Structures are given as C-alpha cells and as structure tokens.
Amino acid sequence: MTTPERRAARAGMPVRIYRLGHEPPDTWLACPTAAERLEMVADLSERMFEIASRPAPSYTRATMPIRVARLA
Numbered sequence: 331m332t333t334p335e336r337r338a339a340r341a342g343m344p345v346r347i348y349r350l351g352h353e354p355p356d357t358w359l360a361c362p363t364a365a366e367r368l369e370m371v372a373d374l375s376e377r378m379f380e381i382a383s384r385p386a387p388s389y390t391r392a393t394m395p396i397r398v399a400r401l402a
Contacts, residue, residue: 339381 348354362370379386389395 376386
C-alpha cells in the first residue's frame with residue numbers, strides 16, 4: 331500500500347482527543363472474561379494481517395518459532 335492509500339485508509343478511523351486527566355475510564359477492560367479478551371486479541375491479530383496484506387502464520391503452537399533467553 332502506498333502512502334496516499336494508507337492516509338486514505340486512516341481517514342475513516344475513529345479518533346478521540348481528551349485533555350490530559352480528563353480521559354474516560356477504561357471500564358470496558360474490566361468487563362470481559364479471559365476468554366473474551368483472548369477472542370479480542372485473535373480478532374485484532376487477524377485484522378492486522380489482513381490490513382498488512384500478509385498471510386497469517388500457519389504454524390502450530392508446538393512449532394512456533396521462538397528463542398529462549400535465559401538470564402545469566
């Protein structure tokens with residue numbers, strides 16, 4: 331996606347501006363269960379891969395590419 335296309339895509343995104351100290355409470359974070367929060371993360375991840383025009387990884391949890399870093 332080119333820069334003008336990205337700008338056009340962001341033009342319709344909802345944005346709210348609040349004065350520092352006058353932000354609304356984040357009560358929506360207190361309500362969802364752990365399962366609902368995991369579902370939200372899965373939905374957001376899927377959407378981000380779509381927006382990035384990249385395929386979602388197809389590996390399983392057991393074969394995820396990781397690196398274990400141990401403290402010395």
